[in-house]
Structure formats: C-alpha cells, structure tokens
Amino acid sequence: MSKVLLGFLVGGALGVLDGMTSWFTPEVRPEILQIIAGSTFKGLVAGLLIGLFARRTNNMALTLVFGVIVAGFFAYLVAASMGKFYFEIMLPGAIVGLLTGYATQRYGHGPSPRAA
Amino acid sequence: MLSDAALDRLQTSLGTPDTSGTRYRILRKAGEGGMGTVWEAEDTVLSRRVALKVLAVEDEGGAARLLREARIVAGLEHPGIVPVHDAGTLPDGRVFAALKFVDGAPLSAALPMLGGPAERLRVFLRAAEAVAFAHARGVVHRDLKPENVMLGAFGEVLVVDWGVAAVRGDSGSRAFPVSGSGTKDGTVVGTPGWMAPEQERGEISRVDARSDVFALGRLLSVLAEPRPGEPGLDRRLAAIVAKATAQEPETRYENAAALAGDVARHLEGEPVSAYREGPVERLARLAVRHRVALLLLLAYLVTRALVLFIRKN
Numbered sequence: 001m002s003k004v005l006l007g008f009l010v011g012g013a014l015g016v017l018d019g020m021t022s023w024f025t026p027e028v029r030p031e032i033l034q035i036i037a038g039s040t041f042k043g044l045v046a047g048l049l050i051g052l053f054a055r056r057t058n059n060m061a062l063t064l065v066f067g068v069i070v071a072g073f074f075a076y077l078v079a080a081s082m083g084k085f086y087f088e089i090m091l092p093g094a095i096v097g098l099l100t101g102y103a104t105q106r107y108g109h110g111p112s113p114r115a116a
Numbered sequence: 117m118l119s120d121a122a123l124d125r126l127q128t129s130l131g132t133p134d135t136s137g138t139r140y141r142i143l144r145k146a147g148e149g150g151m152g153t154v155w156e157a158e159d160t161v162l163s164r165r166v167a168l169k170v171l172a173v174e175d176e177g178g179a180a181r182l183l184r185e186a187r188i189v190a191g192l193e194h195p196g197i198v199p200v201h202d203a204g205t206l207p208d209g210r211v212f213a214a215l216k217f218v219d220g221a222p223l224s225a226a227l228p229m230l231g232g233p234a235e236r237l238r239v240f241l242r243a244a245e246a247v248a249f250a251h252a253r254g255v256v257h258r259d260l261k262p263e264n265v266m267l268g269a270f271g272e273v274l275v276v277d278w279g280v281a282a283v284r285g286d287s288g289s290r291a292f293p294v295s296g297s298g299t300k301d302g303t304v305v306g307t308p309g310w311m312a313p314e315q316e317r318g319e320i321s322r323v324d325a326r327s328d329v330f331a332l333g334r335l336l337s338v339l340a341e342p343r344p345g346e347p348g349l350d351r352r353l354a355a356i357v358a359k360a361t362a363q364e365p366e367t368r369y370e371n372a373a374a375l376a377g378d379v380a381r382h383l384e385g386e387p388v389s390a391y392r393e394g395p396v397e398r399l400a401r402l403a404v405r406h407r408v409a410l411l412l413l414l415a416y417l418v419t420r421a422l423v424l425f426i427r428k429n
Contacts, residue, residue, distance in 0.1 A: 014416075021420050025427070088423045095419055099412040106409070 003108030004051035010103045011047015014096045015040040042074045047100050054104040063101040071097025133170045134208035151279050165217040171210045179211035185279045186213040196246025198274050219269045224262035236339040241379055242273035244332055248373035251325045254284025260331035261310040310334055313363050326365040329375050333360025352382050355391035
C-alpha cells in the first residue's frame with residue numbers, strides 16, 4: 001500500500017479510536033457522534049499530510065517528528081476551540097501522530113521507480 | 117651472475133611463475149589451492165592488484181580445467197562472485213587466470229570476527245544469493261565450504277574457487293543434473309564434511325543444485341550456531357537447516373534461491389516454508405515483528421487511560 005493511502009487510513013482509524021475514547025467522559029457522551037466525526041476528519045487530514053511527508057523524505061526519524069508536530073497541532077486546535085483540556089487532548093494526539101508516522105514509514109511503499 | 121638456464125631452474129624450484137613479457141608482476145604468494153598456487157600480482161597496464169591463479173606444473177588436464185573455470189566465472193557476473201579479468205599461458209608454459217584480488221579473509225578465518233546472529237545470517241544470505249545466481253545460470257559449485265567464501269575488508273561476501281563447478285545439462289529442469297564437467301559417475305568431487313551424500317557416493321549423475329543446497333545448509337548451521345550468551349537456535353532456523361541438509365535431494369530446497377528466500381523471510385520475521393507454526397507461535401512471531409507499532413499503540417492506550425484517571429480524580 002502506498003505511504004499516502006496508508007497514512008490516510010491509519011490516521012482515520014486512529015481518529016475513530018481516539019474519538020470513541022470520549023465515551024469514558026460522561027459529560028461529553030451526548031455529543032459522541034460529532035466528536036468521533038471530528039476526530040476522524042482530523043485523523044484523516046493529519047494522516048494524509050504525514051503520508052505525503054513520508055513519501056517525500058523516506059526518513060523514519062523525520063517522519064516521526066513531523067507526525068508529532070502535525071497531530072499535536074491539530075489536537076491543539078481542538079483544545080483551543082474548547083478552551084480547556086490542552087494536556088488531555090494534545091498528549092494522546094501527539095502519540096497518535098507518532099504511531100501514524102511510524103506505521104506509514106515502516107509499512108508503506110514508496111512510488112515505483114519510473115523507466116528512464 | 118646467474119645464467120638464464122640457472123635462473124630458469126631457480127624460478128622453477130621456487131615455483132614463482134615467469135611473468136616476463138606479460139602485464140603482470142608477481143608481488144607475493146597469496147595461497148595454495150588444489151589446482152595450483154594463487155599469487156598476488158600487479159597488473160602493470162591498469163595499475164591494480166590481481167589474484168593470479170597459476171597451475172603448479174605444465175599439465176594439460178589441469179590447464180583445461182583452469183581455463184574451463186575461468187570461462188564459467190566469466191559467465192557469472194555477480195557482485196558475490198569474484199570476476200575473472202584474463203586467462204592465458206605464461207612464458208614458462210603454465211596456464212593462468214587473473215582474478216580480482218580480494219583483500220580479506222575466508223569465512224573460516226573471519227567467522228569469530230563476525231557479529232551477532234542477524235549479521236551472520238546476512239553474510240550467509242549474500243553467499244547464498246551468489247550461488248542462486250550461478251544456479252539460475254546453470255552452474256553448480258560443488259565445493260561450497262567456509263574456505264571458499266571470502267569476506268572482503270569492506271564487507272563484501274564473495275564465493276570463490278569454481279574449479280570443480282559443473283554446468284547445466286539439457287534437461288531444462290530447475291534442479292538440473294550436471295553435465296559438461298568432464299566428471300564420470302564414481303568420481304568423488306568436493307570436500308569431505310561439506311559434500312552432499314550423493315556427492316560422497318560419487319553419484320555424479322545425481323549431483324545438481326540441491327547438492328549445493330546441502331553444502332549451504334552445512335554453512336548455515338555453522339553460522340547460525342549460537343555463541344555463548346546468545347539465545348538457542350530458533351526453531352524456524354533449525355527447520356531450515358534440517359530441510360537444506362536432508363539426506364535425500366528430493367526433500368531439500370530445490371535450489372539456493374529457495375533456501376535464501378526462506379532465510380530472508382526468517383530474518384524479516386515472516387513465516388518460512390520449512391516450518392509449520394502453531395497459532396501461538398504465529399502470534400508471538402507477529403508480536404515480535406511489529407513490536408514497535410504495538411508498543412506505540414500501548415503507549416497511546418495507557419496515556420488515554422491515565423488522562424481519564426487524572427480527570428476523574
């Protein structure tokens with residue numbers, strides 16, 4: 001699977017998982033569907049960007065750093081929109097970026113070489 | 117002053133080949149083989165060192181074998197096979213072959229210097245890939261052993277001494293029987309302890325790529341043998357060795373490529389054809405193979421649980 005598609009799918013899957021964990025917070029449980037949808041969208045976009053970066057650099061360490069920054073930034077936007085829970089949202093979000101970056105670089109395939 | 121005749125006699129007695137009038141200048145003796153002596157020499161035209169394999173005496177049979185070896189190697193252009201640059205007859209009548217000079221040591225001597233099991237398996241893989249290339253070109257080495265695998269100073273792994281190699285017959289099968297080697301049934305070709313059983317019995321007509329697989333299996337068992345402090349031999353690897361060194365050629369890997377494929381899969385943590393694993397073993401192998409991803413996933417779940425725990429308290 002290409003790195004871009006893999007980043008997109010892993011980011012989306014982890015976004016769904018991340019959104020579903022809000023079920024354990026009773027005060028936000030009524031809005032769980034919106035949270036899952038938002039978290040999935042965030043994961044898809046972050047995963048896509050990480051996949052594009054992974055394809056361009058082909059470097060595990062740089063992809064991990066980029067994953068943490070991108071996913072952390074999106075998590076920051078969510079926390080900022082709520083005005084609270086910065087630590088609770090950004091820390092797991094950054095780990096999701098790390099995981100997406102690792103999976104994309106480790107399991108994804110680069111573009112096939114073109115014939116001269 | 118010595119007369120020319122006296123010089124000739126001295127040269128012969130010392131065994132130093134006469135390279136006068138050729139592009140080669142002898143530097144030192146590099147080794148002794150079954151067919152002759154290998155000399156480190158300088159190619160004065162290209163200013164590079166070469167290994168000059170020279171027959172011990174004027175010997176028509178030996179000369180034909182050396183030229184045959186040179187032709188076989190010339191047809192095997194592969195990074196894991198020492199290339200031959202030249203072949204011919206020296207002024208003293210002895211036949212020679214000029215090969216790339218490998219600055220290194222045979223595996224038999226370099227083995228203690230090699231690192232952990234993965235590094236040793238990678239060395240094996242590179243030797244097996246070179247033999248696989250030869251098999252694909254219809255050549256069987258017939259004398260694979262640690263002395264015939266050279267490790268270069270820059271990590272090169274080269275299969276050398278194709279002096280008793282045999283070429284493909286007309287059967288066209290992948291595990292081809294050998295022919296064109298000039299060897300008749302009943303002749304034992306190879307080194308005791310490394311030969312396949314059919315080779316030891318002199319069953320030349322049964323010697324094929326699977327005979328090399330047997331020798332490679334022996335080589336693998338030497339390289340994979342756990343050293344003090346290393347974990348015991350992995351079951352999958354033990355199964356690969358057992359399949360490669362099976363007594364009957366029919367139960368071995370078909371050729372070196374099939375053996376190398378299984379070793380490569382073992383290194384990558386993938387299932388191997390020689391070993392049928394149970395569900396628990398399969399899960400354990402997958403967990404080891406994807407341990408980093410699993411650890412990151414675990415780190416995420418633990419962080420999430422910690423965040424929830426902190427928030428509730």
